[in-house]
Amino acid sequence: MRWSRTLLETIKENPAEAEVASHQLMVRAGMIHKVAAGLYDYLPLGWRVLRKIEQIIREEMDTAGALEVQLPILAPAELWRETGRWTQYGAELFRIQDRHGREFALGPTHEEVITDIVRRTVRSYRQLPVNLYQIHTKFRDEIRPRFGVMRAREFIMKDAYSFDRDEMGAxxxxxxxxxxxQRIFQRCGLRFKAVEADSGSMGGSFSSEFMVLAETGEEAIAGCPQCSYAANIEKAVGKLPVISPEEKPIAMELVSTPGKHTVEEVAEFLQVPSSRLAKTLIYEADKNLVAVVIRGDREVNEVKLKNALNAQELVMxxxxxxxxxxxxxxxxxxPFGLQGVGRILMDDSLEQAINLVTGGNHADTHAQGVNPGRDFQPTQVLDLKNVQAGDLCPKCRATLKIERGIEVGHVFKLGLKYSQAMRAVFLDEGGEERFCVMGCYGIGVSRIAAAAIEQNHDEHGIIWPLSIAPYQVILLPVSPKDPRATEMAEEVYAELRSGGVEVLLDDRDERAGIKFKDADLIGIPIRLTFGRGVAENLIELKRRDNGAVEMVSRMEITARVQALCAEMTGL
RNA sequence: CGGGGUGUAGCGCAGUGGCUAGCGCACCUGCUUUGGGAGCAGGGGGCCGACGGUUCAAGUCCGUCCACCCCGACCA
Incomplete structure (x- = not known):
C-alpha cells in the first residue's frame, strides 16, 4: 500500500480527551476516531490491526474445532425473557423497539441466541460436542466509557459457546x-496472566480471566509469587493472622465519641488500632436490609457479598x-439490637476477634469490649473482604502481591443455567432426555489492540508486535527528488509484495524528518530507508522494537526481510 | 446517577460587554530547503454547542437544555 493512498493522517499533539497511552497513540496514529462517547470509527490503519487479531483468533478457534457463525446484533426480547436476563441484565443492556413496538436487545453477549440455535438443531448425543463462535460487534451501555476503545459502548468481540453431553465433556x-x-494471546505478542474470576452476570460455576499486565489496567489482580495462585480482586481470597487471641474478653461498655464517625477518627479518639474496630455496614439487597460486620481496616468486597446473598441488586x-x-x-x-435487619454477615477476619470497638447505635456513641458470639450473633461468617497486598496466599501462605491488568479474555463454565432455562435438550444413548452442559468464552478483539499498545510503546509511538502490526514493513525513500532511491524503493516494494510481505511505501512528498517520525509513531516493526546507501546498492534496515540497524544489499533485501519477519513472528 | 470541569476553524488553544473573532499546528499555491516534525510569501476555512433572556450592543452576563471529559457511585 502507498501511504499517499491510505487516508492516513497522523497528529502531532495528543488529543485533550485521551488519558492513557494506547488511546493517545491510537488517535495520533490515525487508527481510530471518536464519533461519540464510547463509539469509535476504525480508520483504515486501525482496521487492519483488528483484522490481523481476528485472523489469529479465527485460525486458533478453527484449529480447536470450533465452528464460526454470524448471529444478528438484534435479539428479540422474548429470548432474553426466557432466561430472565431481560430484567436482570439491567441498564447496561441497550434496548430498542421496532415500529410495531416489539422489543429487542442490542446483543451484549449471545448465550440466549446461541442456545436457541442449539435447541432447534441438536437432538441427539451424536451431534455433541459442539462449539460455535462468532466475531462480531457487541453493545453495552457502560456507565462510563473510558480510555478509548478499552471500554467502549460498541466493540468487537469474539464469543464462543460450547455444548457438551456431560460435565466431563464440558x-x-x-x-x-x-x-x-493462551496460544492466541501469545501469538498477539502479549504478556498476560490467567486468573480466577467472578462469573458476574454470565452466571455459571467457575471462570478464568486473561489479563494483560499493564499499569493502566482497570482490573486489580492478586497473585502469589510462590505458587500458581492468581485471582481477580473481585474473587481473590487472602488469609490474615488472627487478632489478639490471647486476650480475655471484657464487659461491653458504651463510650461517648462525639462527632467521631469514621474509622480513623474513632481509632484515634479511643487510641486503638483501626484493626480493632468492627464496621457495621447496612446494605439493601433486593429490598431486604442486611448488616455486614467487618474489620475496621478492611473493605467489603461487594461482589462477594452479592454472591453470598444471592442478590440481584445490592446498594448501601x-x-x-x-x-x-x-x-x-x-x-x-x-451489630446488636438492629431493627428490620434480616441477616448479619460477618467477615471471617473477625472470627476469633475479641474486645472489638463498634458503633453504639446511638448518636455520638461507640461500644467497647464487643465480642462476636456473646454480644451479637452473626447469621453467617464468611470471606467478604477485599484482598490487600501483604495478605497470605490461600494455597501456600506466601505473601500476595497486587498487580494491575486489562481483561482481554474470559472463559466460563456455565453448566446448565441457559440450557435449563431455554430447554436445550438432547437424547443420550439410553434414549433419555438431558440438558446440554455449556461453557462460554469471550475475547475483546478491539481491546487487544489497545492492550498491545499499552504494553508496547515508547516516547516515539507504538511498537507493534509483528503478528498484529498493520504492515510488517515500511519503505522510506528519504528524498522524493532522488530518482535512484525512489526507483529502488518501488522495485523493492513490488518484490516484497510478491514475496508475501505486507508493505507500506511512504511515497509522500514530505521531508525525511516527518517520515521518520511517522514511521515510529505508527509502529511498523521493520523500516527500510532508501537514502545515502542507495549509491552503493545498500538499504538501511531498522527494527522498531530494539532499534538495531543493518545495511543490506539490494540483492539480499527481500530474503533478509522475509527471514526477519519469520524470526520476529516467533517472538 | 452525584460532584467537578470544558464546549470558539480538522487538532491544540487565546479572546476586558464595543470595529470585520484570533494564535500555533494541519490544509491549498509558489519559491527555497531535503537523513529525525524546515523557511519565506500568499491563501482557504467559524451559525463562538443549542435555545431563551438581559442590553443601544453578547463569543463574553443570566437561565434552561445538550454534548464531551475527569472523579465518584463502597466504609459508617
Missing part, C-alpha cells in the same frame, strides 16, 4: 479453550434506613 471443552486462549442503605435500623445516624452503627 470440562474438556473448557480446558481446550483455556489452552487455545440510605441515611433514613440506617436511622430506622440502628436508631442512630450514619457512623454509629453496631
Amino acid at each position: 470440562e474438556a471443552a473448557y480446558e481446550k479453550m483455556f489452552q487455545t486462549y 442503605a440510605g441515611p433514613e434506613q440506617i436511622q430506622a435500623a440502628t436508631g442512630a445516624p450514619v457512623g454509629f452503627s453496631g
Whole structure:
C-alpha cells in the first residue's frame, strides 16, 4: 500500500480527551476516531490491526474445532425473557423497539441466541460436542466509557459457546479453550496472566480471566509469587493472622465519641488500632436490609457479598434506613439490637476477634469490649473482604502481591443455567432426555489492540508486535527528488509484495524528518530507508522494537526481510 | 446517577460587554530547503454547542437544555 493512498493522517499533539497511552497513540496514529462517547470509527490503519487479531483468533478457534457463525446484533426480547436476563441484565443492556413496538436487545453477549440455535438443531448425543463462535460487534451501555476503545459502548468481540453431553465433556471443552486462549494471546505478542474470576452476570460455576499486565489496567489482580495462585480482586481470597487471641474478653461498655464517625477518627479518639474496630455496614439487597460486620481496616468486597446473598441488586442503605435500623445516624452503627435487619454477615477476619470497638447505635456513641458470639450473633461468617497486598496466599501462605491488568479474555463454565432455562435438550444413548452442559468464552478483539499498545510503546509511538502490526514493513525513500532511491524503493516494494510481505511505501512528498517520525509513531516493526546507501546498492534496515540497524544489499533485501519477519513472528 | 470541569476553524488553544473573532499546528499555491516534525510569501476555512433572556450592543452576563471529559457511585 502507498501511504499517499491510505487516508492516513497522523497528529502531532495528543488529543485533550485521551488519558492513557494506547488511546493517545491510537488517535495520533490515525487508527481510530471518536464519533461519540464510547463509539469509535476504525480508520483504515486501525482496521487492519483488528483484522490481523481476528485472523489469529479465527485460525486458533478453527484449529480447536470450533465452528464460526454470524448471529444478528438484534435479539428479540422474548429470548432474553426466557432466561430472565431481560430484567436482570439491567441498564447496561441497550434496548430498542421496532415500529410495531416489539422489543429487542442490542446483543451484549449471545448465550440466549446461541442456545436457541442449539435447541432447534441438536437432538441427539451424536451431534455433541459442539462449539460455535462468532466475531462480531457487541453493545453495552457502560456507565462510563473510558480510555478509548478499552471500554467502549460498541466493540468487537469474539464469543464462543460450547455444548457438551456431560460435565466431563464440558470440562474438556473448557480446558481446550483455556489452552487455545493462551496460544492466541501469545501469538498477539502479549504478556498476560490467567486468573480466577467472578462469573458476574454470565452466571455459571467457575471462570478464568486473561489479563494483560499493564499499569493502566482497570482490573486489580492478586497473585502469589510462590505458587500458581492468581485471582481477580473481585474473587481473590487472602488469609490474615488472627487478632489478639490471647486476650480475655471484657464487659461491653458504651463510650461517648462525639462527632467521631469514621474509622480513623474513632481509632484515634479511643487510641486503638483501626484493626480493632468492627464496621457495621447496612446494605439493601433486593429490598431486604442486611448488616455486614467487618474489620475496621478492611473493605467489603461487594461482589462477594452479592454472591453470598444471592442478590440481584445490592446498594448501601440510605441515611433514613440506617436511622430506622440502628436508631442512630450514619457512623454509629453496631451489630446488636438492629431493627428490620434480616441477616448479619460477618467477615471471617473477625472470627476469633475479641474486645472489638463498634458503633453504639446511638448518636455520638461507640461500644467497647464487643465480642462476636456473646454480644451479637452473626447469621453467617464468611470471606467478604477485599484482598490487600501483604495478605497470605490461600494455597501456600506466601505473601500476595497486587498487580494491575486489562481483561482481554474470559472463559466460563456455565453448566446448565441457559440450557435449563431455554430447554436445550438432547437424547443420550439410553434414549433419555438431558440438558446440554455449556461453557462460554469471550475475547475483546478491539481491546487487544489497545492492550498491545499499552504494553508496547515508547516516547516515539507504538511498537507493534509483528503478528498484529498493520504492515510488517515500511519503505522510506528519504528524498522524493532522488530518482535512484525512489526507483529502488518501488522495485523493492513490488518484490516484497510478491514475496508475501505486507508493505507500506511512504511515497509522500514530505521531508525525511516527518517520515521518520511517522514511521515510529505508527509502529511498523521493520523500516527500510532508501537514502545515502542507495549509491552503493545498500538499504538501511531498522527494527522498531530494539532499534538495531543493518545495511543490506539490494540483492539480499527481500530474503533478509522475509527471514526477519519469520524470526520476529516467533517472538 | 452525584460532584467537578470544558464546549470558539480538522487538532491544540487565546479572546476586558464595543470595529470585520484570533494564535500555533494541519490544509491549498509558489519559491527555497531535503537523513529525525524546515523557511519565506500568499491563501482557504467559524451559525463562538443549542435555545431563551438581559442590553443601544453578547463569543463574553443570566437561565434552561445538550454534548464531551475527569472523579465518584463502597466504609459508617
